[in-house]
Amino acid sequence: MSTWLGWLYFGGAYEPATSQLVRGHLKAGFVFIEVGANLGYFSMLAAERVGPEGRVLAFEPNPEQFGMLTSTLSRNRFANVQLFEMALGDHDREVELFLSNDPANDGLSPITPFTGHIESGALSGEHTICVAERRFDSVSIDPQLDRIDLINTSAWTLPAGRVRRRRMCFSRRRVFIRDRSDSSSSIR
Numbered sequence: 645m646s647t648w649l650g651w652l653y654f655g656g657a658y659e660p661a662t663s664q665l666v667r668g669h670l671k672a673g674f675v676f677i678e679v680g681a682n683l684g685y686f687s688m689l690a691a692e693r694v695g696p697e698g699r700v701l702a703f704e705p706n707p708e709q710f711g712m713l714t715s716t717l718s719r720n721r722f723a724n725v726q727l728f729e730m731a732l733g734d735h736d737r738e739v740e741l742f743l744s745n746d747p748a749n750d751g752l753s754p755i756t757p758f759t760g761h762i763e764s765g766a767l768s769g770e771h772t773i774c775v776a777e778r779r780f781d782s783v784s785i786d787p788q789l790d791r792i793d794l795i796n797t798s799a800w801t802l803p804a805g806r807v808r809r810r811r812m813c814f815s816r817r818r819v820f821i822r823d824r825s826d827s828s829s830s831i832r
Contacts, residue, residue: 658685666690666796673697674793679732680704682751684713684725686796691722699724701785705731705741705775706753726785731755733777741775742767 657663666689670676676690681702691700702717702725704710710729717725731739733755744752746766754767755777761767 662686662796663689666794667693669794670694670698675699675701675789675791677701677792677795678703679795679797681713681727682706682709684716687713687725688717688720688722690794690796691717691720691725694724696724699726699789701726701728701789703728703730703732705729705755705777706743706751707773707775709751709753728783730776730778730783732780732783734779736778736782737776738774739777740772742769743771743773745771 663686666676666686670690670693672693672695674694675698676687676694678687678690678700681687681704684702687700687702691698694700700722702713704713704727707729710727714727717727731741733739739755742752742754742757742761744750744766745768746752746764749766752761752766754761757767762769
């Protein structure tokens, strides 16, 4: 069982603080971006909050996770979600994506792994694939966005510095960037 499914089953919530933040910040008509969407928990939560007049853009580079994300959103009939099978980063290029060796955390798939994951055997250089990395402003989004209200990043997919350096490319409005690896995230 995936770690997050266990949290939902046994604890009733996945990442309760982030779930509360998404629920509390998003309103009908808002735009939400999830970088490292995994199976789509936050994307579905956001899709429900922003409603049919809002938009959700979900980025997931891991092909297996992307397939499950696509299936999850289809089964739940969210028409306001656009899916992108790619990583977001500083360049338009191909990058190496580490795939999880940990059956309890099959969604773990970073581009830049933490040393602890390598040391524990959860990730290894022998279990990688090549995926597309794109700059946000080179991604074809239709229709174009006129604003972004909330960005939720996965520490495993996009180091926080990459988002922060590029925040002005996202919106002229104040954007809340929630990076799950940084408990001090705030309105930027």
